Amino acid sequence: MKLTPVQISLEETCAYLGCRGTPPPALARQAAEAVRMAAELARPRTVWREFALADLPLSGRDIAAHLAGCRRAVLLAATVGQEAERTLRALFRTDPAAAVALDCALGAAAEAVCVRLSEEIAADYAARGESLTPRFSPGYGDFPLSFQEELLARLDAGRRIGLTVSPDGLLLPRKSVTAVMGILKNTAGTARQPERSGCRDCPRYEACHIRKEGILCGK
Amino acid sequence: MENKLTRLLARKPFVLLDGAMGTMLQKEGLKPGERPELFVLQHPEKVTAVHRQYLESGSNILYTCTFGASRRKLANSGTDPQTVIRAAFAAARQAADGFAGERPLLALDIGPIGEMLYPAGMLRFEEAYALFKEQLLAGAELGADLVVFETMTDLGELRAAVLAAKECTNLPVVATMTFEAGGRTFTGCSAAAMARTIEGLGADALGVNCSLGPDALLPIAREIAASTSLPLVVKANAGLPDPRDGSYSLTPALFAQQMAAFAECGMRLAGGCCGTTPAHIAALRDALAPLAPAPQPKPAPAFCSATRILPAGGVHIIGERLNPTGKKQFQQALLDGDIDYILDQGLEQAGAGAELLDLNVGMPGVDEPALMRQAVEELQSVLSLPLQIDSSDPAAIEAGLRAFHGVGIVNSVNGDAETLEKILPLVKKYGAFVVGLTLDSAGIPKTAAERLAIARRILDAALSYGIPREKVLIDCLTLTVSAQ
Structure with a gap:
């Protein structure tokens, strides 16, 4: 399903561009144009699957704490594809400023696809009286980036959505997100409502200029 | 086979x-x-x-x-x-x-x-x-x-x-x-x-x-x-x-x-x-068990990149600016290995409506096969146009054909037996089209009949290597009045 420009956060695009506060009009126009192009070029693809936690080789204290009380978890992956990359490379040659804006908008687009997917999965589980923890991705806290390979293999993500990981742990296509979400039983008294902010767990907490602007990247 | x-x-x-x-x-x-x-x-x-x-x-x-x-x-x-x-x-x-x-x-x-x-x-x-x-x-x-x-x-x-x-x-x-x-x-x-x-x-x-x-x-x-x-x-x-x-x-x-x-x-x-x-x-x-496969119709010929198909019939615009002949800046770019210059030229032609790009990087003092390979790789990283590999050096032609992910054109062969022998096997191996110029070692014949004879020679040679007839494009070399 395609994205519409409205679904891609202009605010997040500006933040990725390093813009603090209200952007000057020229930059705002450029960011808006980049968001429009990103919606046009993105080819959103997603895959998810449920696993028993006992079957997942998760390591790290942070992911364990995040999934406390869960016995099952959802692995998910979302990408905007690599079709936009050729346009982006060409744009870097003809209009580098527009290319940087598009690069940022595509990042925001990947986030938008992931948000939409998480909401769909959450609705699916809500219908069965279950809820999901917020997303937690490889690389957060002490949850190792090296889990990407296992996560993609579990989802058969190469075959299903064309998502791969490079030998040094980078997702390709670049504008992609993977995550784990724990499944919680919504029984009275023990329910743990999902929270939005996982910022405190983020290794970039102190340095993050987006957080300082009051924007959550949703992770 | x-x-x-x-x-x-x-x-x-x-x-x-x-x-x-x-x-x-x-x-x-x-x-x-x-x-x-x-x-x-x-x-x-x-x-x-x-x-x-x-x-x-x-x-x-x-x-x-x-x-x-x-x-x-x-x-x-x-x-x-x-x-x-x-x-x-x-x-x-x-x-x-x-x-x-x-x-x-x-x-x-x-x-x-x-x-x-x-x-x-x-x-x-x-x-x-x-x-x-x-x-x-x-x-x-x-x-x-x-x-x-x-x-x-x-x-x-x-x-x-x-x-x-x-x-x-x-x-x-x-x-x-x-x-x-x-x-x-x-x-x-x-x-x-x-x-x-x-x-x-x-x-x-x-x-x-x-x-x-x-x-x-x-x-x-x-x-x-x-x-x-x-x-x-x-x-x-x-x-x-x-x-x-x-x-x-x-x-x-x-x-x-x-x-x-x-x-x-x-x-x-x-x-x-x-x-x-x-x-x-x-x-x-x-x-x-009770069925039979329907016969497949013969496909109409087309050039392509991985993402774009261009039917071979009709008139198409080929960008011919990626060629150092008579262009000092381009020549310097080739000597400097300045691929960016080539990419900018390619993008400009694509923006102006080119449907195919001719690519020629041959001049004295450059490693033509290496440059051809690099230029093809980089061009197809920013553009989706089919390419026409333009060279007289079989090694450069092969480097270009090998790097190009699609069905392109080789520019060119002529009626000279030695050229045909060296280049046509490459055209066959990579499934390309080939341009045949109606000239040979004796030059461009004056009459249509003589040019037709050369075209026949090229076509027969191509067919003998297993190149399909529809992939042979003949250039009759219509010269300008002022050059006659």
């Missing part, structure tokens, strides 16, 4: 392939995310049992359990391609040996490397080639009857694979890619571009596998059939998996019913991919 696969195809209206291996092994204890290629080392008897069930369901060709047996994918697994491929062939042969029916062909199965090729990723074309070559040599040595490249999404990667097979083995080649509902792979490669490009490289059969259920693949199969004269392969999934438990939705009867519809677009090799079982293949056998 006749081989084991073409002989099998000549005997049967439909060649029955097998069904899924991975999802079958999951029922035998393979965990999600675990690799079938490692499972076959530990439980060869379970793999043999799956093969045997497919034979009993009517499969004429078995795909060995070697899909992910590349050195790159097996890194850190403690084993190597040779060991896995040996075990997988032993398991398949074991199933074939004790089988009372017709002996199947054993296909060395090769899937994608799992890393993206440059420019989307870091893996270079020649590295991909070397990885495929290693698997191919191992399979050929073990007596594989053919090789199957499947589930590919990047035309560049599939080209590396097919070229490795053609250059390093004598195995018949089957190539299938996985497409989305829109008829393109995850990298944007269209079904038509895949068919034209891979037929050009000399594959024996091609088509689609995995992707979706059969119903959704029908328009894609039609597009492939309209773009190739080669036998069409369809190996569809049993629908899509349920994210909760991984189960597939299509029953054998429904799968077979949907697959039977492909007879109408000329399918010759039929099987199942993810989620299919021996019951699906048996149902498919029964559904195809």
Whole structure:
């Protein structure tokens, strides 16, 4: 399903561009144009699957704490594809400023696809009286980036959505997100409502200029 | 060229392939995310049992359990391609040996490397080639009857694979890619571009596998059939998996019913991919039994890149600015190895409406083959136009053709026997078109009759190398009045 420009956060695009506060009009126009192009070029693809936690080789204290009380978890992956990359490379040659804006908008687009997917999965589980923890991705806290390979293999993500990981742990296509979400039983008294902010767990907490602007990247 | 696969195809209206291996092994204890290629080392008897069930369901060709047996994918697994491929062939042969029916062909199965090729990723074309070559040599040595490249999404990667097979083995080649509902792979490669490009490289059969259920693949199969004269392969999934438990939705009867519809677009090799079982293949056998494949019409000629098709008929605009002749700045850029200059020129012409780009990087003092390869790689990283490789140096022509992921044009040959002998085999090998200039070592003849005679000579030579007539483009060299 395609994205519409409205679904891609202009605010997040500006933040990725390093813009603090209200952007000057020229930059705002450029960011808006980049968001429009990103919606046009993105080819959103997603895959998810449920696993028993006992079957997942998760390591790290942070992911364990995040999934406390869960016995099952959802692995998910979302990408905007690599079709936009050729346009982006060409744009870097003809209009580098527009290319940087598009690069940022595509990042925001990947986030938008992931948000939409998480909401769909959450609705699916809500219908069965279950809820999901917020997303937690490889690389957060002490949850190792090296889990990407296992996560993609579990989802058969190469075959299903064309998502791969490079030998040094980078997702390709670049504008992609993977995550784990724990499944919680919504029984009275023990329910743990999902929270939005996982910022405190983020290794970039102190340095993050987006957080300082009051924007959550949703992770 | 006749081989084991073409002989099998000549005997049967439909060649029955097998069904899924991975999802079958999951029922035998393979965990999600675990690799079938490692499972076959530990439980060869379970793999043999799956093969045997497919034979009993009517499969004429078995795909060995070697899909992910590349050195790159097996890194850190403690084993190597040779060991896995040996075990997988032993398991398949074991199933074939004790089988009372017709002996199947054993296909060395090769899937994608799992890393993206440059420019989307870091893996270079020649590295991909070397990885495929290693698997191919191992399979050929073990007596594989053919090789199957499947589930590919990047035309560049599939080209590396097919070229490795053609250059390093004598195995018949089957190539299938996985497409989305829109008829393109995850990298944007269209079904038509895949068919034209891979037929050009000399594959024996091609088509689609995995992707979706059969119903959704029908328009894609039609597009492939309209773009190739080669036998069409369809190996569809049993629908899509349920994210909760991984189960597939299509029953054998429904799968077979949907697959039977492909007879109408000329399918010759039929099987199942993810989620299919021996019951699906048996149902498919029964559904195809009363049918005959429709004859495939001859496709109209077209140039293409991985993402764009340009029908060869009509008038097209070829950008001719990527040529140093008489251009001081371009010459300097070539001497400096300034690829950026070439890219900017290419983008400018594309922006101005060029449908094809002619590329000439030849001048004294440069390494023309190396420069040609680099220029092609970089141009196709920013543009989707088909390319015309313009050189008189066979090494540069080959470098350009090898790097270009599509069906391009070689510019040019003339009636000179030595030129024809050196360049036409390259045109044939890479499936390109060729421009024939109606001149020879004696110069440009004055009369139309003499030029026609040269054109005939070029065409006859091209045909003798197996280049199809429609891929020979004759330039009659109409000169300007002022030059006469």
